[in-house]
Amino acid sequence: MVHRLPVGGGHVLHVEEHGNPAGLPALVLHGGPGSGSSPLQRSFFDPARYCILCPDQRGAGQSTPRGRIEDNTLAHLLADLRLLRQHLRIGRWLVVGGSWGATLAVLHAADQPEAVSGLLLRNPFLARAADIGAFFAAAGLPESIVHVFATGPVAAQRAAAARWWDAEQRLEGRDPVPPADAASLARLVDRYRVQSHYLRHGCWLPSEGLPACCEQVPAIPVVILQGEDDAICPPEGAQVLQRALGARATLRLVPGAGHDPSHPAMAAAMREALRTFPSGPLTAGLAEPPPAALP
Structure with a gap:
């Protein structure tokens, strides 16, 4: 249902x-x-x-x-x-x-x-400040990537989403598989827009x-x-x-x-x-x- x-x-x-x-x-x-x-x-x-x-x-x-x-x-x-x-x-x-x-x-x-x-x-x-920083360090991503999805041009958001996806797959022990098509990449952009929004605000936690x-x-x-x-x-x-x-x-x-x-x-x-x-x-x-x- x-x-x-x-x-x-x-x-x-x-x-x-x-x-x-x-x-x-x-x-x-x-x-x-x-x-x-x-x-x-x-x-x-x-x-x-x-x-x-x-x-x-x-x-x-x-x-x-x-x-x-x-x-x-x-x-x-x-x-x-x-x-x-x-x-x-x-x-x-x-x-x-x-x-x-x-x-x-x-x-x-x-x-x-x-x-x-x-x-x-x-x-x-x-979701401690140290956890958020440690995630980006382990993934090899700059913390500034969170701002791309809020203010960056579409091409920059797509590139950042593909990079983020690749880094997460490696951290999870999987062989990275690039997004299959434009629709898959668009879903990743939306996903990381929400995720970066939360991380940028410390998940609204102390x-x-x-x-x-x-x-x-x-x-x-x-x-x-x-x-x-x-x-x-x-x-x-x-x-x-x-x-x-x-x-x-x-x-x-x-x-x-x-x-x-x-x-x-x-x-x-x-x-x-x-x-x-x-x-x-x-x-x-x-x-x-x-x-x-x-x-």
């Missing part, structure tokens, strides 16, 4: 509903920002057990207008999730997200503690990033799955987030996995966590992380 939900400012969200309508509600938040949902993200769920809800955030995926950054901030995204839950008449849902999706998941739990039954977070992005917002997260089960070899969201960030969330959170490092959710080890870890979450053991079969020596 597809929902088209007007949320104000000219934005209309594209929301896909899969699985069992009577199953456990699960909200799946994509990363980016700006990337949109994909079939991979729902493939980890047992469709007989879960009602799987996959919204494309403002300006992303099949939401319209694609690539629009006006009326598109963190506050807007959180308000959209409140409206979506009301529209679907859902009391509480399990919230699942990777990278930026994990960031938004934690912030949604802090914003609406009564709405969230649990959090499953993959390779969380903490300089301390996501950990500064964890006190408002309710006492719900939280499972963090972190690829040991993630170069985009390194394990140090997941360790910091687990400490900020305290006893409610369990961190599991996934050996051999990086940022790519399709890596076999990460895919297996996601499926196992969802198989038992939230009614049974939350971390069965996942490798324990080594002791962390953090300052």
Whole structure:
């Protein structure tokens, strides 16, 4: 089932509903920002057990207008999730997200503690000023690239999008594949316009990033799955987030996995966590992380 939900400012969200309508509600938040949902993200769920809800955030995926950054901030995204839950008449849902999706998941739990039954977070992005700088350094991209998508000519935006895509693919351990055609490149330009808009504004979070917002997260089960070899969201960030969330959170490092959710080890870890979450053991079969020596 597809929902088209007007949320104000000219934005209309594209929301896909899969699985069992009577199953456990699960909200799946994509990363980016700006990337949109994909079939991979729902493939980890047992469709007989879960009602799987996959919204494309403002300006992303099949939401319209694609690539629009006006009326598109963190506050807007959180308000959209409140409206979506009301529209679907859902009391509480399990919230699942990777990278930026994990960031938004934690912030949604802090914003609406009564709405969230649990959090499953993959390779969380903490959105600290240092994290944003480290991403650009690791990708070999100048931080000034974020301004190209707001003010640059079309040709410059296309060149910047192709360069950004190539850098991300390398960081995720994939062989870069150039955009197949003009339509693919246009989608990347829109994607990175939204992503650069958020990064340019520090995702509208304090300089301390996501950990500064964890006190408002309710006492719900939280499972963090972190690829040991993630170069985009390194394990140090997941360790910091687990400490900020305290006893409610369990961190599991996934050996051999990086940022790519399709890596076999990460895919297996996601499926196992969802198989038992939230009614049974939350971390069965996942490798324990080594002791962390953090300052």
